[in-house]
Amino acid sequence: MITNIGLLGYGHVGAGVAKLIKTESELLGDKLGWPIRLKKALVRDLSAARNFEPEPGLLTTNPDEVVGNPDIQVVCELMGGLEPARTYILKALEAGQHVVTANKALLATHGMEIINKAAEANRDVMFEAAVAGAIPVIRTLKEGLAANRIQSLCGILNGTTNYIITRMSQNNLSFEDALREAQEAGYAEADPAADVEGLDAAHKLALLSALAYGVLPKISEMHVEGITKLEPMDFAFAAEFGYVIKLLAVSSLHDAQGPLEVRLHPAMIPAGHLLAGVNGTMNAIMIKGHASGDIFLSGRGAGMMPTASSVVGDIVEVARTHQIVSSSLRPPLLGWRTLKNDVVMCMNEANLNYYLRFRVFDKPGVLSSISGVFGRHNISLAQVIQKSQSPKTDWVSLVVLTHKAKERDLLEALAELKTMDTIDDMRLIRVEEFL
Numbered sequence: 278m279i280t281n282i283g284l285l286g287y288g289h290v291g292a293g294v295a296k297l298i299k300t301e302s303e304l305l306g307d308k309l310g311w312p313i314r315l316k317k318a319l320v321r322d323l324s325a326a327r328n329f330e331p332e333p334g335l336l337t338t339n340p341d342e343v344v345g346n347p348d349i350q351v352v353c354e355l356m357g358g359l360e361p362a363r364t365y366i367l368k369a370l371e372a373g374q375h376v377v378t379a380n381k382a383l384l385a386t387h388g389m390e391i392i393n394k395a396a397e398a399n400r401d402v403m404f405e406a407a408v409a410g411a412i413p414v415i416r417t418l419k420e421g422l423a424a425n426r427i428q429s430l431c432g433i434l435n436g437t438t439n440y441i442i443t444r445m446s447q448n449n450l451s452f453e454d455a456l457r458e459a460q461e462a463g464y465a466e467a468d469p470a471a472d473v474e475g476l477d478a479a480h481k482l483a484l485l486s487a488l489a490y491g492v493l494p495k496i497s498e499m500h501v502e503g504i505t506k507l508e509p510m511d512f513a514f515a516a517e518f519g520y521v522i523k524l525l526a527v528s529s530l531h532d533a534q535g536p537l538e539v540r541l542h543p544a545m546i547p548a549g550h551l552l553a554g555v556n557g558t559m560n561a562i563m564i565k566g567h568a569s570g571d572i573f574l575s576g577r578g579a580g581m582m583p584t585a586s587s588v589v590g591d592i593v594e595v596a597r598t599h600q601i602v603s604s605s606l607r608p609p610l611l612g613w614r615t616l617k618n619d620v621v622m623c624m625n626e627a628n629l630n631y632y633l634r635f636r637v638f639d640k641p642g643v644l645s646s647i648s649g650v651f652g653r654h655n656i657s658l659a660q661v662i663q664k665s666q667s668p669k670t671d672w673v674s675l676v677v678l679t680h681k682a683k684e685r686d687l688l689e690a691l692a693e694l695k696t697m698d699t700i701d702d703m704r705l706i707r708v709e710e711f712l
C-alpha cells in the first residue's frame with residue numbers, strides 16, 4: 278500500500294513538504310507502516326526557481342492532475358489566497374480526496390463551508406500548519422485536551438510582529454526602523470499590512486477559538502488592532518512599570534452560555550510571565566482547560582521547514598486514519614458546541630486594566646481636572662507618572678495605569694478628555710494581568 282499526495286503550490290511551504298517527504302521517506306514509512314509518495318504539484322510557472330529541486334515531471338500547471346486525480350488520496354493546498362484555493366479544496370473533497378491546508382485566511386473566511394463539505398463528503402480537512410507553524414496546537418486542542426472545557430487561550434501568533442516588537446523593546450528602535458530591519462532579514466513581506474495590522478494573527482485566533490469552543494468567530498466581530506501606533510517611549514514606560522509589550526491574541530469564555538471574549542491587540546504583560554520571554558520570530562500559546570490547568574506551547578511560527586513539519590504531520594495522520602478508521606466512524610471536526618450562542622462579546626463590555634499616555638500642558642489644575650474626568654466615569658487610577666519632555670516646552674508626558682475598568686467607561690472618559698485643549702496625543706494600551 279502507498280498513500281499518494283498531490284500539492285497545490287510548490288512555493289516556500291510546498292518545497293519544504295517535498296523535501297521532507299523525499300529526505301525522510303524511510304522515517305515516515307517506518308512511522309506510518311507504508312510509504313508516502315509525492316505524485317504531482319500544481320504551480321503557475323514551470324520555469325521558476327525552487328527552494329528544493331522537484332523530481333522531473335512533478336510540477337504541472339493543470340489543476341486536474343491534482344484535484345480529482347483518482348491516483349491521489351490526499352491534496353495539500355499550499356498556494357494561499359481565497360480563490361482558486363477554495364474552489365480546488367471543495368472539488369477535491371467532492372471527489373473523495375482528503376485535504377491538508379496551511380491557509381488560515383481561507384479557513385477563517387470560508388472555514389464553515391469547507392468543514393461542512395468535508396462532513397458531507399465524509400473526508401478529513403486538516404490544518405495544523407495554519408496556526409503557529411510548527412507548534413502542534415491544533416492537535417493539542419482536538420485530542421490532547423479533548424476532555425477539557427477550554428476556559429481561555431492567550432498567545433503570540435505572528436512572528437513578524439513579535440520580531441518587530443522585540444527589536445523596538447530591546448534596541449529602542451522606532452516602528453518604521455524595526456519594520457525595515459524585519460523586511461531586510463526576510464521576516465516581513467514587502468507589503469506588511471496583514472501582519473502589522475493584526476489580520477494574520479486574527480485569522481489564527483479565530484481558528485483556535487473554533488477548535489476550543491466549537492464556534493468560528495467572525496473577524497468583523499472581533500476587536501483587531503495592530504502594532505503600527507506603538508512608540509519606543511511606550512516600551513520604556515512599560516519597563517518602568519514591570520511590563521513588556523506583546524501583540525496578544527486572547528479568547529476566553531466567562532460563562533458557558535457565551536458570549537465569547539475574543540480580541541487581538543498590543544498588551545502590556547508582566548515581565549515575569551512565560552509569554553513575556555517569547556522573543557523574535559517565536560510564537561507561543563497558553564491554553565487553560567478546566568481539568569488540565571495551564572498548558573504552554575512555544576516554537577517556530579513560520580518558515581519553510583517548521584511549517585512543512587506540521588503539514589507532513591497532518592499527511593501522516595490522514596493517511597493513517599484513512600486506512601484504519603471505517604468511513605462511518607469519522608469524527609466531526611466541530612461537532613460539539615461549548616457556547617449556547619455564537620455571539621462575540623462587544624469590546625465595550627471588556628473589563629481590563631489600561632495604560633494611557635497623554636501629552637498635557639503643564640499648568641496648575643490640569644492634573645486634577647483629568648482625574649476628575651476619570652472619577653466621573655468610574656475609573657480608578659492605580660499609578661500616575663509625569664515626565665517633562667524637554668526643558669524648552671510646557672508640555673509633559675502623563676502616564677496613567679488604571680485599575681480594572683469597563684472599556685465603554687474608559688472610551689467615554691477619553692472622549693471627554695479629547696475635548697480639553699490642555700491634552701493631546703492620547704495612547705491606550707491594554708494591560709493583561711493573567712489573574
Ligand SMILES: NC(=O)c1ccc[n+]([C@@H]2O[C@H](COP(=O)([O-])OP(=O)(O)OC[C@H]3O[C@@H](n4cnc5c(N)ncnc54)[C@H](OP(=O)(O)O)[C@@H]3O)[C@@H](O)[C@H]2O)c1
Binds near residue numbers: 286287291357379581
Ligand atoms: N511561508 C510560511 O512560513 C507559512 C507559514 C504558515 C502558513 N503558510 C501558508 O501556507 C500557504 C503557502 O505559503 P507559501 O509561503 O509557501 O506561499 P508561496 O511561496 O507564495 O507559494 C505559493 C505557491 O502556490 C502556487 N500558486 C499560487 N497561486 C496559484 C494558482 N492560481 N495556480 C497555480 N499555482 C498557484 C505558486 O506557484 P508559482 O511558484 O509558480 O508562482 C507557488 O508555488 C499560504 O496559505 C500561507 O498563508 C505559510
